[in-house]
Amino acid sequence: MFSHNLSAILAASSARHSHLCPRQVLGARMGLAGGRALDLDLPRTDKRLLVFVESDGCFADGVEVATGCTMGHRTLRLEDYGKIAAVFVDVKSERAVRVAPRLDVRDRAYAYAPGERRHYFAQLQAYQVMPDAELLVIQPVSLTTPVAQIVSRPIVRVDCERCGEEIINEREVWVGGQTLCRACAGSGYYSPAVDSNLVFAQSMES
Ligand SMILES: [Zn+2]
Ligand SMILES: [Zn+2]
Known part of the structure; x- marks a missing residue:
């Protein structure tokens, strides 16, 4: 499953910060889920996957490390909606999915972090082990601007x-x-x- 992958991703992501936080974990989980939804192996070393993150910050680093997509490779773009969400596009097929945390994810987290009453640490722990379906909403979308025009x-x-x-x-x-x-x-x-x-x-x- 994803657990081995995930710990390597989180080690790389947190090395860029002084900490590992729930948002990096979410970013990593969302990146992995986006790749799976599009049947694309991760991390990418090509330009097949185009990712739009809907906010900057720690979350974006989690997405970046999980997917291999970067601004420098023109495979990662910021659409600053101030949201923890991202759209993953298979450039070849133009298939796209938007991945976001479930609205009730913070409440659900406690069930996956037994005995941890502190919100932050419950989320940090739980987001690493919650099944995709408990953690995320994945919705097929289509871009309003054609990929060819964006690229x-x-x-x-x-x-x-x-x-x-x-x-x-x-x-x-x-x-x-x-x-x-x-x-x-x-x-x-x-x-x-x-x-x-x-x-x-x-x-x-x-
Ligand atoms: Zn952080
Ligand atoms: Zn000018």
Whole structure:
């Protein structure tokens, strides 16, 4: 079963932190369950599995170690919904499942951690041994953006017509006949500070 696998995964995940916590365990269990649901062997060393984690933090490390999917390999993406949940996509078949903890998982945990009344430690213990069906909900889903569009192609690149920076992976947008990056198009996650002289240019002057 998964127990041997799981302890190796948890050792690798917790080595990245100063601790092992229930969220890392959940991430690891969810990663393993996602792979099983799609009949994909884990951890992956190819790009067959694409994972969307719905929050960052410890949970994401559990998912990453279990699946072998990483941001660096472009096989792990963050859709920040602030949830402990993840979608696993078989890139070849486009089959996808969303895996999340059962809503009542914290209550169920006590039955798997006899004598442990402290929530945190009950969860830490229980999440390692609870059967998938007690721990997780696995729901088939389909992505609203086609995988091919998410993954894009390695060779494509254009320059933003406003800031001049290069845009890869077809993330440009067209506004008023111009090819723009998302920041210049006004949907950026930052805006320039009021005094927006470039830091580097300033330090060159002084
Ligand atoms: Zn943690
Ligand atoms: Zn731009």
